[in-house]
Amino acid sequence: MRVNAEKGVFYCHSCGAAGTAIHLIKLMEGCDFADAERRAESILRERGVDVPSRSRGGYQRPGVSAQPGLRAGGRRYVPPGRR
Ligand SMILES: [Zn+2]
Structure with a gap:
């Protein structure tokens, strides 16, 4: 699986x-999208990243820049088992 931390996206070659990143959390945690958003926010906040309050109607951030909080090294964020 490939993760592009700069774009905040992932792709599984298998x-x-x-x-x-939100979709990845959703898949990993088996939760719904809104819950994944909350988890992402808490993960980022734990890492001291300033997270703007979520807009109500969706997670639309087309030109989202680097999300350093979701980079490698996150103990809670290592994808379980590559397939
Ligand atoms: Zn896969």
């Missing part, structure tokens, strides 16, 4: 799963 099964073709792809999406944003």
Whole structure:
């Protein structure tokens, strides 16, 4: 699986799963999208990243820049088992 931390997206070469960091959390945790957003926020806040309050209607950040909080090294953020 490939993770582009700069764009905040991932792509699985095995099964073709792809999406944003939020989608990855959703898949990993088996939670819904809103819950994944909350988890992402808390992860980022734990790392001291300033997270702007989420807009109500969706997570639309087209030109989202680097998300240092979601980079490697996160103990809670290592994808379980590569397939
Ligand atoms: Zn996969």
